[in-house]
Amino acid sequence: MASVANPSIVKQLVREHNIRAKKRWGQHFLISPPVVERVLQLADITAEDRVLEIGPGLGALTERLLQLAERVVAVEIDARLAALLRQRLGDDPRLQVIEADVLAVDLAEIITGGRWKVVGNLPYYITSPILKKFLESALPLQSLTLMMQKEVAQRLAASPGGKDYGLLTVAVQYYARVLPGGVVSPGCFWPQPEVESALLKLLPGQQEAVEVCSREAFFEVARALFGQRRKIMGNALQSLKGVALERRELDRRIRRTGIDPGRRGETLSLPEIALLTNSIYLE
Numbered sequence: 001m002a003s004v005a006n007p008s009i010v011k012q013l014v015r016e017h018n019i020r021a022k023k024r025w026g027q028h029f030l031i032s033p034p035v036v037e038r039v040l041q042l043a044d045i046t047a048e049d050r051v052l053e054i055g056p057g058l059g060a061l062t063e064r065l066l067q068l069a070e071r072v073v074a075v076e077i078d079a080r081l082a083a084l085l086r087q088r089l090g091d092d093p094r095l096q097v098i099e100a101d102v103l104a105v106d107l108a109e110i111i112t113g114g115r116w117k118v119v120g121n122l123p124y125y126i127t128s129p130i131l132k133k134f135l136e137s138a139l140p141l142q143s144l145t146l147m148m149q150k151e152v153a154q155r156l157a158a159s160p161g162g163k164d165y166g167l168l169t170v171a172v173q174y175y176a177r178v179l180p181g182g183v184v185s186p187g188c189f190w191p192q193p194e195v196e197s198a199l200l201k202l203l204p205g206q207q208e209a210v211e212v213c214s215r216e217a218f219f220e221v222a223r224a225l226f227g228q229r230r231k232i233m234g235n236a237l238q239s240l241k242g243v244a245l246e247r248r249e250l251d252r253r254i255r256r257t258g259i260d261p262g263r264r265g266e267t268l269s270l271p272e273i274a275l276l277t278n279s280i281y282l283e
Helices: 007-016 033-043 060-068 079-089 124-135 150-156 167-175 215-227 233-239 247-255 270-281
Strands: 049-054 071-076 095-099 115-121 141-149 176-184 197-204
Touching: 033 060, 033 115, 033 141, 033 176, 033 197, 049 060, 060 071, 060 079, 060 115, 071 079, 079 095, 124 141, 124 150, 124 167, 124 197, 141 150, 141 176, 150 167, 150 176, 150 197, 167 176, 167 197, 167 215, 167 270, 215 233, 215 270, 233 247, 233 270, 247 270
Parallel strands: 049 071, 049 115, 071 095, 115 141
Antiparallel strands: 141 197, 176 197
16 A cells, blocks of 8 residues: 555545545644654654554554554544545554544543553644643553644753743653654645644653652642743742742742742743742641
8 A cells, every 4th residue: 555645645535535624623634754754763663562643634654653563543533534544544453543532532441551652743723732631641651752833842842041941841841751853844744734843752751850749839830930931930939829928938938949039930940840849838
């Protein structure tokens, strides 16, 4: 079977099956075999791996995943594309196509036993909710290799002090190590998106060690710091929920961590945010 990651085959399939790429679902079909191989190389799929694929579309990645993995579960929201995927690749007993919104599926029912990796081309408009769902699931995922809008990828991989560093950065890096995988041009998709994409690999459980009194408290501090980026830390943290401290006492608890209350939140690393959290909430 010829690879579907080819402009002429993609156009033939959408014509024959009367398929229209839907903007509301952020549909852009991959038409670059080299990019398919880049994704697979970054994901490092082996014969022992089971793969959950998000948004398989026409199956450019799916067909190659089936050549490498033990099993592939493809979650596709579009009924037309799910049916076409079953028609093209459904003879392989190792493939399961689930017609559903990935945000609505019960991940625990899918990810059972074996080594699981996630691969997907994420719709730009729901990238953050998908990341939240998977990273907060506490399921034993080996990795997530994802295509997303370049600007979002830059935010996830950002370091303290940069313009891209923010609450989303902290939220993702709290759960996973982030490995950039390079930029993907609009010409690698049909129809072409208006923005560049980028590859990222997330490794849950391999992030920088952060010990906090509670996850909820850590994210309360992070939200306060990044919700008012232009404010110095001492001012921003006065908006903390559930913490009634006079400014002098708040500054005292900040200073005992060795961190200057005059710094802005965007300059703080995850371990520093953890130190602040413990100092403020534990007395």
